Amino acid sequence: MHHHCRNIFCLLWSDYFFMDSSFLQLSYWLFSLFIYTKPLKFYCMRFITFLLLSSATGFLALAQEIIWVRIMMYYTGGGPEVFAYVLGSYLTGIAIGSWWTRKLCSQKIGSILISRMLFLSCIVFYLSIGLISYFHTLFTGPIIYILVILVTVFSGTIFPLLAHFGIKTEQVGQRLSWIYLTNIIGATVGTGITGFYLMENYSITQIIVFVFTAGLILSLFVSLFSQGSKQLLGYIVITGLIFIFVQQWHNTIFANFLEKVHYKKDYVLKGNYKFSNENRSGIIATHYNKEIGCDVIYGGGVYDSCFNVNPDGPNGINRVYAIVKLHPSPKKVLVIGLSSGSWVRALTYSNLFEKIDVVEINHGYLDLIKHYSEQSKIFKDSRVTIHIDDGRRWLNRNKDKYDFILMNTTFHWRSYITNLVSSDFLKIIKLHLEPGGIVYYNTTGSEDIVYTAATIFKHVVKFSSFVAASDRSFTVDPVISKSFASTFLNGDKPVLNGTKAIKNILSNPLPDIREQILSRYDLIEITDDNMAVEYKHKVKHYFNPEMSWEKMFKRLF
Structure with missing residues (x-):
């Protein structure tokens, strides 16, 4: 499958940098603040310390949010509503925390209070995810979002406390701007480092420990400037005991977390995974499925495929072999989405193909495929070239044209699937097709995907869950199809001939359904803007009851 999991990091990055502090705002702030600031008064050590704290807390807050998004994306299999729900939970927690801060400020204990809130936010963050892991049958669904709110209540108090106790001057607006600016910078850096570095090199449970440890160290640092020697000693002892506990019990609490x-x-x-790989593009894993007798590969917590090349096998791989019925003699093939490598391996059985380009965004698939001898043979086939890149970006950067473009796309209800099934993307695909070329991809049961293909191409047919679209008619001579099928050989052994799959493929009439599908008024053309396949309800009026807050909370709880 071709995933776009890293887009969530880009979204968070842009949300906290380009939206909350656009380049124009940033330039204006820097210009005005430097012009009107008195350097000797401004750069006092105390205020600089508060600025650094503001930046560090912004870093930790966004790192935690990315962790929550990663967990909930995996929990739901990539539900498009996850980001909105996590962000909504975060904002709710921040609002409650800010309201609570009004009462906390009356205690007049300054930095000690900031240290305590940092400490509590880290503890609650770690324990919340620990509860989800250790008591995975109890802490599910909406309860997890409640935990997100709970964690954010504590971290939501920190910024107001920094602003309240860190500004001891009449220049309130100016100083507050600096605190806010450094918080945004920290949040931006936190998003970048967590999403693009930590997620690429460490597992989710390791990142949880890193963020938790960083928060405790920051809390300890603040306490050095705010507590007496006896209090400080007690604080250090408590922090040390927590580190010892985490070191001893972390692996037990988070065992088999994914x-x-x-x-x-x-x-x-189900039991444990056989193999797994985590990186910034997502989480992929394999697991032996007893029911179908095959190693299944999961991408982002959802079924991708299974390691099988038998045309009559359990993974519906007969759909790729249907190429013999769709195109008389494809020489150049582009496959977007590698997954288990089984579909690419199936194509390599035929010597008719001269060139097979594969575009896959998640390099982790290559590592998992190496564990499977039959699929790993694609790495030794000189005709196969694998490009680690985003499908759309790769197409925009290359001018090659193909006779056949294959996409075994993931489920239509998942986040970012619009990037592969929208009319905007199909127009890009069309530019890369040779005359008479075909694009062939999985609809996963969505007729809106078929409808969208019909708006771009002159001819549309369906085989099983797949749709094939082209500007030429699908009229391949049966004799040519049979001849094509005979070219699929594993050594000297026929792969297709004599199987149930080829009989089904050759007997399938493949009627052109374009006019029929376009005549339906209940279907929607999927575009990059409407993301209709992810968000099914079409907004027909200014206020749609189906999109109301009441409906949202009913779906949530």
């Missing part, structure tokens, strides 16, 4: 989040109540029945 499997628990993925399988939920079925974890005991």
